[in-house]
Amino acid sequence: MRILLIYPDIHTIQFYHFQHGLAWISATLKQGGHQVELLYLNQELSPELALEKVRSAKPDLIGFSSTTLQYQFALRYARALKQTMKALLVIGGIHATIAPEAVMQDRVFDFLIRGEGEYPMLELADALEQGKDWRGIQNLWWREGEAIKSNPLRPPVDLDRLPFPDRGLFDEDRILAENYQQLPVMTSRGCLFSCSYCCNSALKELAGGEKKWHRRRSVEKVIEELELAHERRPGLKSVIFVDEVFTTDRKWEREFCEQYRERFKTPFQIYVRVGTADFESLKRLRESGLYSIQVGVESGDERIRREVLNRKMSDEKILELFHWADQLGIETWSFNMVGMPGETEQTIRKTIKLNEKLFPNHLHLAFYQPFPGTPLYERCRAEGLMTEVEPTSIYLKQPKLNLPGISQERLKEVYDEFLSLGWLWEAQKGKQGYLDLSGIFDRAKISAGGEKFVMLWLVRVKGEDRLSILIHPPSAVSWKVKLKKGARLRFGASFSPDVWDQPGGGCDYLVKVKTRFGREQTVFEKYLDPKHNLAERRWNDFEVDLSGYGGKMVELKLETKTRNGNDYCAAFWSRPHLVEGGPEHGASG
Ligand code: B12
Numbered sequence: 001m002r003i004l005l006i007y008p009d010i011h012t013i014q015f016y017h018f019q020h021g022l023a024w025i026s027a028t029l030k031q032g033g034h035q036v037e038l039l040y041l042n043q044e045l046s047p048e049l050a051l052e053k054v055r056s057a058k059p060d061l062i063g064f065s066s067t068t069l070q071y072q073f074a075l076r077y078a079r080a081l082k083q084t085m086k087a088l089l090v091i092g093g094i095h096a097t098i099a100p101e102a103v104m105q106d107r108v109f110d111f112l113i114r115g116e117g118e119y120p121m122l123e124l125a126d127a128l129e130q131g132k133d134w135r136g137i138q139n140l141w142w143r144e145g146e147a148i149k150s151n152p153l154r155p156p157v158d159l160d161r162l163p164f165p166d167r168g169l170f171d172e173d174r175i176l177a178e179n180y181q182q183l184p185v186m187t188s189r190g191c192l193f194s195c196s197y198c199c200n201s202a203l204k205e206l207a208g209g210e211k212k213w214h215r216r217r218s219v220e221k222v223i224e225e226l227e228l229a230h231e232r233r234p235g236l237k238s239v240i241f242v243d244e245v246f247t248t249d250r251k252w253e254r255e256f257c258e259q260y261r262e263r264f265k266t267p268f269q270i271y272v273r274v275g276t277a278d279f280e281s282l283k284r285l286r287e288s289g290l291y292s293i294q295v296g297v298e299s300g301d302e303r304i305r306r307e308v309l310n311r312k313m314s315d316e317k318i319l320e321l322f323h324w325a326d327q328l329g330i331e332t333w334s335f336n337m338v339g340m341p342g343e344t345e346q347t348i349r350k351t352i353k354l355n356e357k358l359f360p361n362h363l364h365l366a367f368y369q370p371f372p373g374t375p376l377y378e379r380c381r382a383e384g385l386m387t388e389v390e391p392t393s394i395y396l397k398q399p400k401l402n403l404p405g406i407s408q409e410r411l412k413e414v415y416d417e418f419l420s421l422g423w424l425w426e427a428q429k430g431k432q433g434y435l436d437l438s439g440i441f442d443r444a445k446i447s448a449g450g451e452k453f454v455m456l457w458l459v460r461v462k463g464e465d466r467l468s469i470l471i472h473p474p475s476a477v478s479w480k481v482k483l484k485k486g487a488r489l490r491f492g493a494s495f496s497p498d499v500w501d502q503p504g505g506g507c508d509y510l511v512k513v514k515t516r517f518g519r520e521q522t523v524f525e526k527y528l529d530p531k532h533n534l535a536e537r538r539w540n541d542f543e544v545d546l547s548g549y550g551g552k553m554v555e556l557k558l559e560t561k562t563r564n565g566n567d568y569c570a571a572f573w574s575r576p577h578l579v580e581g582g583p584e585h586g587a588s589g
């Protein structure tokens, strides 16, 4: 049968990514003889246009995958399809799994598959194709008149029995191009822990306990999948293992490290939970190619971690993990939230303080999102903390609770401050050249053309993230610096992709130098217009020779201005930094 899978990934993370759930479902369906296509909706289309795309695939069955944030879009497109097409609609994914009654009450989907979808979806497709009764399929939900019917869940799948995820379902060229040639691979499913804000606490219960829910694939199968990927994609730069927690089983890890090291040179990245890795295990992983760890810190207040988030770990243990990573030369990511129950300005200050000590290479910050089906969501509801904003709202950068300890306005201000500090630490830790101007952004003199129009930011242009300074025209930023002999300034320049399709033109990027008694001199001038010049829709890297000022104390100014007044020039300068010596080529980063 012809099956169309729809992934409404709209307004979530804004980069095209691989989704293991759909890829595994597709592989299983194809193995069962069905034809599968994917419609990846990464921007809002009018329902008519979406319908046109769906019609051209001529599906007999349409399967939507959706997280909570994506559900509003799944619902909107499903409604439009339901009105005009005969194909049956089925929904699965994390939202359908943790809130099945609410989804069925929307009366749009013919079927809902709760939990892992590979075999239920295959059985449903087989039954529909052969005209057989599907009412006995485990994990299946459906409606009969007003009644919502459902069957019990089957046990979690044996991961080694599944075919490899169908990489061809997605546009792999695009995924790799937009993610630094990094391949996502999953070696396990589930998690042994029960943080109160995370879906795993609910999924674990559905599976009958953490031992049943958390499963690992055999090392052989993982290595085999990696070998195939390397054959297909010799240009792979790195691998990310997207397991919830990679470091849960030392024996498995040892075997994996041995085999990985023997076969591959590709560096890899993992998620680690504090308390699951020790120095020896990190060292072994490092020697096998580990270059980066992502760690959930979440809050710097031990009481919030313990009593609100159900994360029992001390500050010392968190510090120890980051310290080990530094010692071993492993890059660190610190993941944090603000705005959960119990939060006050003081608790956020503690989180900032802890992160200052951790000094991560990268900071990730989010407002706490109450997801239905999680214990913390229930608590927020019981305590009347939820705002009128729906949990399906797309505004990830908005506080979601009315907290007695801090107002929403103040929370946003402290969030912004925390985020800026994170960028600053990032620049300081990964400093480039002999002086990275982003790393001394806090010492810059700013003449901003508008409020907050000069700031540090992480910007993605053509799949390349760079820490950048937004100098929105007409604005300038300057530093007093002593230039070394043969000094050269390197930077990248671009507009944010958000404004490429906006009206207006480009802007001038200028570098100016002023010595103590001399006049200000323009040493670099370039007009960039990525709106009209498609070749400039990338990071444009420049190097400016400042050797004429070597040994002198100067005021070095970066300025952006427009020719005819123009609001839509989100002009970024990535990582301006000073290097010594002769001209070199390469990205400025
Ligand atoms: C890897 C991962 C990512 C990756 C890849 C994202 C992706 N969509 O695959 C990245 C880093 C990009 C990411 C980003 C984010 N993530 Co994330 N992520 C995960 C993680 C850890 C694993 C997902 C996964 O691959 N699981 C394994 C596969 C096999 O399972 P699955 O996707 O659930 O699919 C199975 C079933 O659900 C079902 N199914 C799925 N689709 C369909 C469709 C049909 C038709 C059927 C029948 C069945 C079915 O069958 C599948 C196979 O068994 C989950 C945690 C989790 N356990 O799910 C969080 C999780 C999905 N992420 C979450 C969040 C909040 C985010 C972000 C918003 C974070 C942020 N602040 O930026 C972004 C938004 C991303 C987005 N667009 O989805 C939340 C979502 C909560 C919710 N209720 O919506 C989760 C659940 C973690 C949590 N906090 O609880 N994430």
Ligand code: SF4
Pocket: 191, 192, 193, 194, 195, 198, 199, 200, 201, 244, 245, 273, 296
């Ligand atoms: S350790 Fe991570 S994946 Fe596991 S329950 Fe906690 S937040 Fe979820």
